[in-house]
Amino acid sequence: MTTKRNVYLKMKPLEEARQILFDHFPGTGSMAAEHVSPPESVGRILAEPVTAAVSSPNFHAAAMDGVAVAAEATFGASESRPKELAVGTQARFLNTGHVMPEGTNAVIMIENIQTVGEDRIRIEAPAFPWQHVRKMGEDIVATELLYPRGHRVSPYCVGALISGGIYRVPVRRKPRILIIPTGSELVDWRATAPEDLKPGQVLETNATVLAKMIEACGGEAVRHDRVMDDLDLIRQTVAEAVAGDVDMVMTIGGSSAGSEDYSLPVLQSLGQMLVHGVTIMPGKPVILGDIDGKPFFGIPGYPVSAIIALEQFVQPLIKRMLGVADAPRRTVPVVPTRKIASRLGVEEFLRVKLGQVGDRIVATPLPRGAGMITSITEADGIIRIPRQAEGIKDSDPVHAELLRPLSAIEHTIVIVGSHDNTLDVLADHLRAGDGALTLSSSHVGSMGGLMAVKRGVCHLAGAHLLDTETGEYNLSYVKRYLPDTPVRIVNLVMRAQGLIIPRGNPKGIKGIEDLGRDDIVFMNRQGGSGTRILLDYRLGQIGLSPEQINGYTSEEFTHMNVAVAVLSGTADAGLGIFAAAKALDLDFIPVVTEQYDLIIPEAHFESPNIQVLLETIATDGFKRRVEALGGYSTSKTGTVVG
Numbered sequence: 001m002t003t004k005r006n007v008y009l010k011m012k013p014l015e016e017a018r019q020i021l022f023d024h025f026p027g028t029g030s031m032a033a034e035h036v037s038p039p040e041s042v043g044r045i046l047a048e049p050v051t052a053a054v055s056s057p058n059f060h061a062a063a064m065d066g067v068a069v070a071a072e073a074t075f076g077a078s079e080s081r082p083k084e085l086a087v088g089t090q091a092r093f094l095n096t097g098h099v100m101p102e103g104t105n106a107v108i109m110i111e112n113i114q115t116v117g118e119d120r121i122r123i124e125a126p127a128f129p130w131q132h133v134r135k136m137g138e139d140i141v142a143t144e145l146l147y148p149r150g151h152r153v154s155p156y157c158v159g160a161l162i163s164g165g166i167y168r169v170p171v172r173r174k175p176r177i178l179i180i181p182t183g184s185e186l187v188d189w190r191a192t193a194p195e196d197l198k199p200g201q202v203l204e205t206n207a208t209v210l211a212k213m214i215e216a217c218g219g220e221a222v223r224h225d226r227v228m229d230d231l232d233l234i235r236q237t238v239a240e241a242v243a244g245d246v247d248m249v250m251t252i253g254g255s256s257a258g259s260e261d262y263s264l265p266v267l268q269s270l271g272q273m274l275v276h277g278v279t280i281m282p283g284k285p286v287i288l289g290d291i292d293g294k295p296f297f298g299i300p301g302y303p304v305s306a307i308i309a310l311e312q313f314v315q316p317l318i319k320r321m322l323g324v325a326d327a328p329r330r331t332v333p334v335v336p337t338r339k340i341a342s343r344l345g346v347e348e349f350l351r352v353k354l355g356q357v358g359d360r361i362v363a364t365p366l367p368r369g370a371g372m373i374t375s376i377t378e379a380d381g382i383i384r385i386p387r388q389a390e391g392i393k394d395s396d397p398v399h400a401e402l403l404r405p406l407s408a409i410e411h412t413i414v415i416v417g418s419h420d421n422t423l424d425v426l427a428d429h430l431r432a433g434d435g436a437l438t439l440s441s442s443h444v445g446s447m448g449g450l451m452a453v454k455r456g457v458c459h460l461a462g463a464h465l466l467d468t469e470t471g472e473y474n475l476s477y478v479k480r481y482l483p484d485t486p487v488r489i490v491n492l493v494m495r496a497q498g499l500i501i502p503r504g505n506p507k508g509i510k511g512i513e514d515l516g517r518d519d520i521v522f523m524n525r526q527g528g529s530g531t532r533i534l535l536d537y538r539l540g541q542i543g544l545s546p547e548q549i550n551g552y553t554s555e556e557f558t559h560m561n562v563a564v565a566v567l568s569g570t571a572d573a574g575l576g577i578f579a580a581a582k583a584l585d586l587d588f589i590p591v592v593t594e595q596y597d598l599i600i601p602e603a604h605f606e607s608p609n610i611q612v613l614l615e616t617i618a619t620d621g622f623k624r625r626v627e628a629l630g631g632y633s634t635s636k637t638g639t640v641v642g
């Protein structure tokens, strides 16, 4: 086994790396034609122009129910001088879609005729030639071009193809791509129950995600079983794959510099390396190569890195082989909710949540870890921070590529501030409601929420800021920090805050006083969070100083993350809400009941989306689900408290 580590010798900027790939494999529209039935052709790309074999309609057809006439025979008819026509010779009854009888060229609708006895009709207006007639070839004329080469067949197109007599549709063969997930830690979800997952094992996800993305852009994906981290095994698998009937081969994982990263040595022993390392993040260690004339990709293992590498290199190459344009995503100008630093020399694909607040679209950055699939599943857009920049300022005008349609973003309510589990219940109710609204919540603590209101980058904030002098919540903070922003304060819930501790309370913690014990490690919340203020208040009351608490300086940003720290053993206790303890089956020692409110700027209060939100929290259904979480009271929910 080799332990030699790879280094990225010459990292390439994205555009250069793409150009190297496309120049090396120029096969634009290179996939041969195959013939499939019209329904099977949906989503496929036409390999040749398609011309109609027959006309549609292929006869003159009545477009209405009524009588067919020769228009000339009706001229002169009027209300004052109606005309009578003989049924069978001058007027023939027929229905919509029937063949127009010989010698007729117009249809008079049934409601516009009167019958006179058995065999005559009366009309009070003339018909003009070809009135209510669908002429032969009106829709499609035999020999006319239905669709040019390179056209993607839509479900609608099937109608035109069949009507035009095209029963065998020439489409480009789909490029076949073999996906080989590598990594001894990977396990197949189909063979592993979630509860049997052992530490160190990772559920294989990338091959399935990438296969679906390949299918979505017109390729065919074949998913290989995962291959262990073994150079010879991976080399043999790739060599066999390349010799088989696939058009491209990709490995996932093992693309970077680890001692068991074998994608590069495999490529070097079997073919030619074109690029190793691209100055993008995520996706940096991507490998592009050629084995026996077939494209080879070493896709990085982190889920978001894998997705970005696929979108930037594999999908565009597939589209080229199919002869379709790689249309860029639509972009919109956005205002970042905060400044974001990034590394000079690397183009970052920053995933963001978007929401229309007033006349601007605001962009809230999501976590940046390439290992977090939720950082892209939660995203509405991507801001590409250029290589030459060290980040973006909150005032910088930037553009975001849209991952969701703008209409969905207009139906998004942006809430910033303290985290509370009832926001998940609210999000679910809002989405299921008639307005199908999305609740986009960013957890930056209560003070962060007030600041977001002040800067006009959210529709509302969630806060539970205790005034340690009056015992009141939020009111005094709003007065002090939002003197120029009129707001309304609406209660969302009353909730229990307390110590989240391991199940069974192994260290026998009784209350806040015990946080000063030497054998107890605490997990704190970030400064500015309501929970932190509450903790500091209680510590002051009992005369315990922060220095006496192990872990006072370790911070998490949500109640759930504090609970995770306790569950994982990182901490023995953390202050948080009951719902977070219950969700992870931990124990809980109540400390205080506090008020969690929504701070809503007047400017948004009357907006339809906020009104729907307020109606939603007032429903019994919402309140019942919140109470069921435990640790909550909805006695004041929906009440305007300030």
Ligand SMILES: Nc1nc2c(c(=O)[nH]1)N[C@H]1C(S)=C(S)[C@@H](COP(=O)(O)OP(=O)(O)OC[C@H]3O[C@@H](n4cnc5c(N)ncnc54)[C@H](O)[C@@H]3O)O[C@H]1N2
Pocket: 181, 182, 183, 185, 186, 202, 203, 204, 205, 206, 207, 252, 253, 254, 255, 256, 257, 258, 261, 282, 283, 284, 285, 299, 300, 301, 302, 303, 305, 370, 371
């Ligand atoms: N010393 C350095 N270490 C790393 C560098 C570097 O420059 N120097 N680059 C980092 C970057 S950036 C990335 S991205 C990752 C990707 O590296 P690999 O392609 O070698 O990926 P692995 O180490 O095999 O896996 C990373 C991670 O992803 C999980 N994984 C892998 N395959 C799958 C799959 N099919 N489904 C789900 N999850 C998968 C794997 O278990 C690991 O947790 O390297 C950094 N390191």
Ligand code: MOO
Pocket: 280, 281, 282, 283, 284, 285, 300, 302, 304, 305, 370
């Ligand atoms: O490509 Mo890595 O994704 O920069 O984390």
